[in-house]
Amino acid sequence: MTRWIVVGVLCAACAACNDPVAPLATAQPGVVFTYPADAQVDVPTGAHIVVSFSDPVEASALAMCGGSATAPTGGVCLVGPNGVVAAAATVVGDDKKAIEIDTQLDAGASYALFVDAAVAPTAANLPASGTPLVHFTTRSSQPKSTPPSLIAVNGGDPANPESFRPMIESTTIELLFSEPLDTRSVALAPGQIELLDSLNQAVPATLLCDGIHVAIDPKTDLTAGKMYILKLGNKVVDRSGQPLVPTTVTLTPHDSRAGNPPIAQTLKTRQTGDPGSTVSRTGLAPNTVSISKPLIGSQTANVLDSELATEMGDPKVLGGPIAFTIRKGARLRNSGLEVKLGGQIPVGLQTGEIEIELLTDGGGRLFRNPHQPAEQRPENERAPLYMDLSMDIAIYAIDPQGNAVMSQTILGLTGVGVVSATDGVLDVETVTALDLGLLGVTSAPTNLVLELITETNGTGSGGSSALAADTTPPTLVTSYPGQNEHDLATDAGVDLLFSEPIDLDRARAGGLKLQTGAGVDVPFVLESRGAAVVLRPVARLARGAYKVVFTDVADLAGNPATALNPLNFSTAALASTSTPAAITGSHPGVGCSLTGGTMTSPGRCVNGAGSDDLYKPFTLASDEPAEVTFDQPIVPTSFTLGTACGAGSVRFEEVNAAGTCTAAVKGSLIVHEREFQFIPDVPWVAGKTYKMTLVTGGNANCDANEICGSSETASFDILHGMNGNGEAGGPDLVIPFTGAAPIGATYLMATTAPTTDLNGSSTVDGSEATEDGNRTAMHISGTSGAVSSATFTSGQCMGRPSGEGCMYINGSMATELLPIQMGCALPDGTMAAVCQPVAIAPGVMFGTSVGMDAVATLGITLSTSTDTSIMRVREPATGPITGYVYDDNGSPKMMVKLDLYMDAPDMSITLSSHDLHSKPVSLMLKGPVSFTPDGRMSIAVANVADVPIVINISTTLAGASAVTLALPAGQMKLQLLSVPLRGALP
């Protein structure tokens, strides 16, 4: 038997030889993704900061950040220019592997992201304690006092444009500037921007410009390996007119194809049931567009089923990374948004489906995870592939009204994502932050999380299904100005809103023409604004008739629009006037020279009644500009910004406790036809005292460094009188103010529009058409004393009975749309469950003159006119003037109680005096909040009850008398409009 045992043992021993082979070592656990990417620039200040790990994180290690800039505490923390950002990170994502910081970052600042090892104890790729994981720089889109300069090319340093994202043949050249450019100065031309090939020949390209971004998309792909030169000249200027620092950049595209045709691949948005990762690896909800802003609350649109045709380069030629291109015209469909103020109050605006369309060739690279060693092969869990993505997009909506509100172009989007290969597809999840223009009044931090998967036929041959061709031609939805409108500002552009983006090259090649009424071409630059284009004249328009001629309009797919009739319009015709320019709205402050200041008040208007309310101290939130609007066009060259104490016609100065200037505030002065804005280089510092001074020189002569209206210097002594020679000039406007912390408000200078009194003369001149939106009807409700009767002689308002008077109103109100409030006591004593308070600055409204005949004793008719009527808004003792936007049975309404001082400083009654000086008037105004067809927000209010105004007249011969006026209910109309969304000069 022994021999059998030997055989058996031999067999057993041989069987033991069959050991399995261990798989290859895998990547170490740790960080797999961050947004922003390391060294990323131009990160929107509202971007969500995300760090993802390969394994679940320790939530207990997260806390409010503190500590020092070199040793922050709190787990995952940002360190910015002011040290550790006081924010707490939170764990996000179903698998608890991602951490997010949601905070508002400072603009134009460098940040470092620190991750403590306690957050991810197993992570093997975290830097040493005290060393940041990534650095990034935030976007700064504010104008600056320094000359503009180029700060990045394709996300990298201009001196090393390859440093962030290498360039290939199809790359759209993305330029980033230090401050917004004046789009009128940005064109492909010598001295402006030139893209030249090695033979010094201009490369045909499509150029887009928006603010700090310029995109140059060569019409045909560049030649790999050839050198191109990008020249930026000093004819490019910023919004305050400062020339660009000339710059030359050399670019040499990499060969991404090795002579082979690109590999077609279709990317589609991953939908439920599609293959791919079931868990978000960034921790953010995929295929969503998340918008968060107090103005509309938090809203999310979903990216719908969409396909993007993609061209992939040769995977070998870049030594690992694979380049890809998404050609312009590709679209992503998104669900619509129902716009609600504060996320609560519907405004009757539903955008309908929102489209995102690439305006230039987009693309990027697939490359190995930068958080793992370079030799680490891709692994879905610990070393997923990375993707960067650069796009220039148009956002627009299918619904015409939604399109008017939403349509916009966003340049220089930089997405970063992780890519997993699973279930036969590449599953791409990218995070992109952007600033989405909102209702024409602000921008909202928006995060776009795209999850795209490759299409596959299951054989590895990829999916490149032919996408449905776009055969729908574009249509013109609306325009600003509209057909035959007559009051376009001379510095405004013409906004043409189409149903989809149009081919800019065809339009620029003569497809769109701006001409005078006589048919003379007017030079313009064509701006892309989503589905809209703006024809922006390179020089201010003259006053007269113009037209836009449509000769060749087509979409990016080549579908031509049906023939369009010319759009005829004109700029506002201005009758000459000797009435000086006056301020309608001032932010901060009030549009009158002040007197009677105290320790607690800046004072009251000069030449008002001594009993006038004293204004409360003026403040200016650190995130808001200073802005002043006028009642007539102003002379831009008369606005000179002081760069030292006591210099210039416009002075923003830091002051000490005694009110003495200590330094001029550096910033940018941007002057438009009827207003100027001043944006400081450094935000207003909370608690710091400043002073705004506007200089008139004390007389009507329009001398250097004096602010001038259409004919003479402006007047800020408005209560002294406005009509007649000698009223111009007078005391300077001096507004002391204090910087304040932001309160989450949306600032809006709302202006009465349309305007009748275009030249600010306080009369309806022959060239001025009466507009019914801003006026008040008046009738005589009684007389007393020596006045037996009275009648108006200057004509009634549209649709009103004869015998009434009509005063046309011109004004502006600096407003702040405050965060939503629950349980609101409205001015009429009713309650609203939810409302949006609107803080209104104490502005000034001007009324046109109204003629009146009063029959006095002995049948003597006293003829007079009010001349300029001035309505000064009074501040309640309890706080700022506050209106409320609320939901009135499904429609948004605004209600506000305005207490006014009414003055008619120029009204003169023969041998008599009157008391229309600082006469208190109270109005309860109510009306709808809506949007105009071109997208502007409109607040149209009217008085809810008759408003009596008793004018007491004291005659030398007959003693006291009175004329009682009444503003009939609903007949004092104020329509406040936001500025045109796209046409207005930024």
Added chain:
Amino acid sequence: MNRNLLLGLALALLPSVADADPVDTGEPIPEATAPAPVAEDPPPFYVRAGVAVIKPLSTSKEMELADVDGPASLALHNGPIPGSGASVDSATVGALIVGYRLPYMHRRLSLETILGLPFTVTFKATGTLANDSIAPTALGIPTGVGPLGPDLGQASAAPITLSLLYRFLDGRVQPYAGGGAAVMFTFNAKATNPTLTMVSQPDMTINPAPGLLFQTGVDVQLYKKWYARLDVKFIAFMQANAEVHHIQVQTPDIPLFDTVEIGTAKMSVMVNPLIIQAGIGADF
């Protein structure tokens, strides 16, 4: 490994059954009870040493892939590879037949098995598996992964057979026939394909392959107890299931990945070997 070890130990115990010998048990020898004297019974044991040619009459199913995920899923999917196949090469080995004549029926019944040094079985790729790339493209991008070529893998095999024979004649020429069972144990299995082993040596396992054995042959007496034998065995239904785990291949045309783990390849080969053995030996 433990499974194979257990099998080995089990086989080691098998002889205890064959050793159910009257000598050992003390029971009466059946021959002693034979009613009439007959020719002397042959010795109970015999051996035949010689050379065996193992000629698999193999057929195979299409190779199947499993656990395909990650980057490999861009080029492959779970399931059979159309047109693929595998075969097992012939082998010639030295073999020793050891038999034991059962003390019944004049010892015409015998149990026998083959003892021999383990031999190498070689798995070959056939069809598209050999001639076409199994992953020519990923998402339409050429991978650079070439055809596998003919070599797949090899393993050392230890076939265990146990057959029951009946000799039809007792003379100098003793034709016989019989049947039994066979199990092929393998060890040291490894992939030998250059493509599959370029990155790392994958883990190859082959399950024990049982089969039904049919046997015939003839023993020819050369001198006294010395015999020559020609033996033919056919093992039916012997299905070798091989799996190769953690296959990593290079993707030279996609350096982004460089190497890709493609999961598990499963081969199922119906080996059905025909074993022809010639040898000489002695009874004892």
